[in-house]
Amino acid sequence: MLKHQGVRRTHIHNVRLAVLLSLTAGFVNSEGFLGFSVLTTNVTGHAALFAEYISIEAWTTSWLIATWMLLFLAGAFVSSFIIDVIGKNQRYSKTIPVSLEFLILVIIGFLGHQYTTSDTVRHIFAGSLLFAMGMQNALVSMISKSVVRTTHLTGTFTDLGIELAQLKFIQSEKKSELKSRIWLRVFIISSFIAGALLGAFAFRKLFYHSFFIPAGILIFALIYDVVRIKAKRYYRKIEHRIKGSAS
Secondary structure: OOOOOHHHOOHHHHHHHHHHHHHHHHHHHHHHHHHHOOOOOOOHHHHHHHHHHHHOOOHHHHHHHHHHHHHHHHHHHHHHHHHHHHOOOOHHHHHHHHHHHHHHHHHHHHHHHHHOOOHHHHHHHHHHHHHHHHHHHHHHHHHHOOOOOOOOOHHHHHHHHHHHHHOOOOOHHHHHHHHHHHHHHHHHHHHHHHHHHHHHHHHHHHHHHHHHHHHHHHHHHHHHHHHHHHHHHHHHHHHHHHHHHHO
16 A cells, blocks of 8 residues: 555555545544644645735734645655655655654644643644645655545545546546546545544544544554555465365
């Protein structure tokens, strides 16, 4: 899922990646908004707020929003830089950005409730989530060659609308590939919305401890390939033993 790239990467790898990390982003989106009153998975809304506060000369708030947008950019830069420096085919190039995102979510899960009265710390936590989502978005985009985007839905809804329209006009032999892309968009949208709904309910019950849930999903995404490979090897050994004893 995180390991395969290039010609070794298949549609099912993208689907697994899309489901897990869109679910994670959905959790962060709703939990970040409920916890810090900030949209923490994209920068589109912040651009409008930035313009509004500039127009009313609220310079402090304008700089704060600009910092949030730059933090998302910084996250994307750091993730891309790590992958390029370590090597796109090296396992740790993907492990490091995901581990950093996991660390941010866990810290907020442990400490978030202690600083709810401090605007400064709340803004730092919100900015750290934007940084984490920037890392995730760049990581997923690079692994899937921009096929999968997990932290926002605007582009995904646009792509889905275009591809649904193309169904009527595309050649029959290309319909199967197009339908695969359509289902991928549906999985991304459904997973993000499901994560947002579950995240909202979780925050109402667990408050900042609810950030442990998307952190757990990230850990599962990290170990999935390793566990799957070990499970395959284990079952192959059992098959060989059964065949050997039978012969």
